[in-house]
Amino acid sequence: MxxxxxxxxxxxxxxxxxxxxxxxxxxxxxxxxxxxxxxxxxxxxxxxxxxxxxxxxxxxxxxxxxxxxxxxxxxxxxxxxxxxxxxxxxxxxxxxxxxxxxxxxxxxxxxxxxxxxxxxxxxxxxxxxxxxxxxxxxxxxxxxxxxxxxxxxxxxxxxxxxxxxxxxxxGLISASLPGGGTSDYALFMYTDGVRLGHYEAFCRADTRIPLMxxxxxxxxxxxxxxxxxxxxxxxxxxIAAFSPTAEQIAASVSTAIPGVKITFAPDAHRQAILDSWPRVLDDDNARQDWGWQPEFTLDQMTEALVPKIRALIEQNPELFERDH
Ligand SMILES: NC(=O)c1ccc[n+]([C@@H]2O[C@H](COP(=O)([O-])OP(=O)(O)OC[C@H]3O[C@@H](n4cnc5c(N)ncnc54)[C@H](O)[C@@H]3O)[C@@H](O)[C@H]2O)c1
Structure with a gap:
């Protein structure tokens, strides 16, 4: 059945x-x-x-x-x-x-x-x-x-x-509209990077949280x-994959979008939430009990994601527009 x-x-x-x-x-x-x-x-x-x-x-x-x-x-x-x-x-x-x-x-x-x-x-x-x-x-x-x-x-x-x-x-990253999470700065580096060639992140450059x-x-x-x-x-x-600083994400983005300009202007409220979250997760129990293992590193994600975002924006230029 x-x-x-x-x-x-x-x-x-x-x-x-x-x-x-x-x-x-x-x-x-x-x-x-x-x-x-x-x-x-x-x-x-x-x-x-x-x-x-x-x-x-x-x-x-x-x-x-x-x-x-x-x-x-x-x-x-x-x-x-x-x-x-x-x-x-x-x-x-x-x-x-x-x-x-x-x-x-x-x-x-x-x-x-x-x-x-x-x-x-x-x-x-x-x-x-x-x-x-x-x-x-x-x-x-x-x-x-x-x-x-x-x-x-x-x-x-x-x-x-x-x-x-x-x-x-x-924080999950994909080539789609995010649902209003505090980790969205990571995706916006890619989407605004492709759309506009620049992005001002709402966090500090040294912000580090687990992403996947x-x-x-x-x-x-x-x-x-x-x-x-x-x-x-x-x-x-x-479950864990990688834990880059915001600055490391920006560096990875710039390998796929040459010339992109990413700056940092922390928003106090969202930064406080980010600072309260883990920097690195220990996922040993998941690995032991059900064989969990991530496949994608940050740079592998960047390589896979940028062409997808480019294609989406070509089809629908308004897709990732927003007021913040
Ligand atoms: N996206 C991430 O980075 C992330 C990280 C950690 C956990 N999660 C969890 O994964 C799950 C899915 O997240 P997502 O990123 O797809 O979020 P999303 O906001 O994109 O999707 C959530 C969906 O829930 C629906 N919804 C809202 N209120 C509802 C209601 N009253 N009844 C039925 N549906 C309702 C919304 O319409 C939306 O389609 C959530 O439980 C979220 O907490 C997501």
């Missing part, structure tokens, strides 16, 4: 790439989002699409009862920077939404739930190399709700046997979802 997957928040940066990879692996994939169905350039016509607001418990239960997924990839969330604009809404979507999804999956005996956590669960005062288990003291509502999501998922696993698995993503090229992030989700449960010693795993 074909494994059926349901993705929440499927119209976002991660969801659209995840759907493509899951389908390529032969899964029957259903997308859902509060936002309308993406156009055919982003999503194949034959992917079933459902309108779903995860804060509506009845709607979650009704859709999941209809689709009857074996695996749920719960991505719906409001990200860190956007999340601080209306923290109350962020709480509702990220926290109530996650409880609704877990509760429905428990009731319907869904086989597996895969959750996307983040480095924003961490807070100030971290060691240079940050392992899975350190005190979690997030400074954003996004981080607070993701800590709660990790803990709720772990509770549902221990209390009800719901097979919950999560990765803590670093999207294909590695998607592969991590899929590999974790397929790992035998018996090999998993925990529910939530750090």
């Amino acid at each position: 074909t494994t059926r997957c349901l993705v929440t928040g499927a119209g976002g940066q991660v969801g659209l790439d995840l759907i493509r990879v899951l389908r390529a692996r032969g899964f029957d994939v259903h997308g859902s989002d509060i936002a309308p169905r993406p156009g055919p350039a982003q999503l194949d016509d034959d992917v079933p699409w459902h309108s779903l607001d995860v804060t509506d418990a009845d709607a979650v239960e009704s859709l999941f009862s209809k689709v009857r997924p074996h695996r749920v990839f719960h991505l719906a969330a409001i990200l860190s920077a956007r999340g601080e604009e209306v923290p109350q809404r962020t709480y509702h979507v990220n926290q109530t939404g996650t409880v609704n999804v877990l509760e429905t999956c428990r009731k319907l005996e869904v086989e597996r739930v895969i959750f996307t956590s983040t480095i924003a669960v961490f807070g100030p005062g971290l060691p240079e190399l940050v392992p899975d288990d350190v005190p979690l003291q997030p400074t954003t509502m996004y981080g607070v709700t993701k800590v709660a999501g990790e803990m709720l998922g772990d509770y549902y696993w221990r209390r009800f046997g719901l097979d919950f698995r999560a990765v803590r993503f670093p 090229y999207m294909p590695d992030g998607i592969r991590a989700l899929v590999e974790l979802s397929e790992a035998p449960r018996g090999s998993l010693r925990r529910s939530t795993y750090n």
Whole structure:
């Protein structure tokens, strides 16, 4: 029998790439989002699409009862920077939404739930190399709700046997519109570099956070979802790829976009969030338990990303325009 997957928040940066990879692996994939169905350039016509607001418990239960997924990839969330604009809404979507999804999956005996956590669960005062288990003291509502999501998922696993698995993503970079995260400066170096030949980053040059090229992030989700449960010693795993300073990203960008001018004008609020995040993640547990390994280095990502961004901008010159 074909494994059926349901993705929440499927119209976002991660969801659209995840759907493509899951389908390529032969899964029957259903997308859902509060936002309308993406156009055919982003999503194949034959992917079933459902309108779903995860804060509506009845709607979650009704859709999941209809689709009857074996695996749920719960991505719906409001990200860190956007999340601080209306923290109350962020709480509702990220926290109530996650409880609704877990509760429905428990009731319907869904086989597996895969959750996307983040480095924003961490807070100030971290060691240079940050392992899975350190005190979690997030400074954003996004981080607070993701800590709660990790803990709720772990509770549902221990209390009800719901097979919950999560990765803590670093800042993810891909040739698509980012969802309002605080790591977006990295992508903007590429997109504004191609569009305009210059970019003024909202962080200091020495800012250093863990980053990852999207294909590695998607592969991590899929590999974790397929790992035998018996090999998993925990529910939530750090995963890492590379941790360049903002200045090192700028240097890498300039190898692919000669003459690009990248400057730094830190925004106090966003810099404070960045400074509270890990500089380097220790992902030893993921490597040991389910064989996690990143493929892309920063320079390999740059090489792959720049032609993709160029092609997208050629097709749609307004795509990466924004007011900040
Ligand atoms: N992109 C990153 O760098 C990054 C890093 C760490 C973790 N993550 C996590 O990965 C997941 C996906 O992130 P993304 O980058 O695709 O974000 P995104 O903002 O691009 O996508 C999130 C999607 O959730 C949808 N959504 C918002 N409110 C909803 C609601 N009430 N009901 C249903 N859907 C709703 C949005 O319409 C959007 O399509 C999130 O859980 C995020 O926290 C992302």
